[in-house]
Amino acid sequence: MKQLENKVALVTGGASGIGKAIAELFIKEGAKVVITDLNEELGSDIAKELGNSCLFIKANAAIAEDNKRVVEEAVKKFGALHIAVNNAGIGGAAAPVGEYSLEEWKKVIDVNLNGVFYGMHYQLPEIEKAGGSIINMASILGSVGFANSSAYVAAKHGVVGLTKSAAWEYGTKGVRINAIGPGFISTPLVDKAMSADALKFLESQHAMNRLGKSEEVAELALWLASDKSSFATGGYYPVDGGYLAK
Template identity: 45%
Template sequence: MNRLAGKVAIVTGAAQGMGASHVKKFIEEGAKVVLTDLNEEKGQALAKELGENALFVKQNVALEEDWSKVIDEAEKAFGPVNVLVNNAGITMAKSILQTTAEEYRRIVEINQVSVFMGMKAVIPSMQKAGGGSIVNISSMNGLVAGAIGYTDTKFAVRGMTKAAAIECANYGIRVNSVHPGVIATPMVVQEDTKAAVEEFSKHIPLKRVAQSEEVSNMVLFLASDEASYSTGSEFVIDGGLTAQ
């Protein structure tokens, strides 16, 4: 199928994990994709593997000047941007009392401020393209409580998505958020956490963690014209966790 034929997409945090899965799915469906990450080695390797329709650009999503660079490189290589997936993010499992102000500001910069900067940077390019789709990757912890810092920023992504969706509707740009639960990424299923994840999965209504591709299928839908009447909404992929 070619559900993204003729579309130009940017995916952040795309060198590995869910981001890499999104990029592969987009390429399969006909898109030209700019993938960004701080991990240059893995990012370049993935772009090379995927061929001429993939371009890697090293990016620190917390820097406004890097966003300008990414948009410029995307337009130079492929044309105006139709799709942005704000996927980059970090997690932190500390209590309020253990968390320093510096650590808190860092997670806010990467998980929250970067989403604002990405949307702001891409809107003019999408206007040139005649419209587009922004997909902000939040978390189930953008709906229910989790770790301090991480939860806060993921709730903020949910709110920004709604505010941006209302404003961007006038430009023909849709903005939605995706809320994954526990996903089988390398970080989650590494040896020191594998047993804990398997035990936790017993409490998930569907009795398993999700595969990255299951999230990518949702992101693909929102990026495509099939989701033409969906904006300002949350799309939850958590196996039923937040329904309990």
């Protein structure tokens, strides 16, 4: 039997990168998957590629009402919600705290932290009914600092704290809640945005001297989504090639 047979999962930011890899693996393991993204064209193409087991909904994680609508549509389409992966996020501007744009700060916090709260707020009642798992995408920067990325770092630290608090609240209610902390992952966005020298430097910051792959993060998400992790809740799980071992 497949690990997620008869399960319904929601993956935010599922049209590319880590979210896409998670959606693909979950479907391979038997789940019905709802993916959300702001990129309607890309999201629709991915849903077609993944077939009848996938539904795409255009949504903005930073808008509470969008999160509510997505949960309602997921349950209407597939009958329940067992798993949610709150993966949608943005990098934000690079600047010291004293020079950081107030508008950019709000934008990053709205997507990367408020978006996770909004998602959980509407996902939890349905997942509590069905029993299941919530996986919040934090980062290695959910536990350490990084110069010129204060908004991103603050948001990801917040995601880890939110995850731990919610895990205590729902530990006896049939819902496990965990956070993943990816290191720097090779995605089209990262590869295109950085020079060859910058990529080489980032690689050197990992003990394995390379960037991670989206599929490697997806495998951890699968474990946390499945019954194989039945005693795991409130955890923060780095998948970082040794970045945090420094």
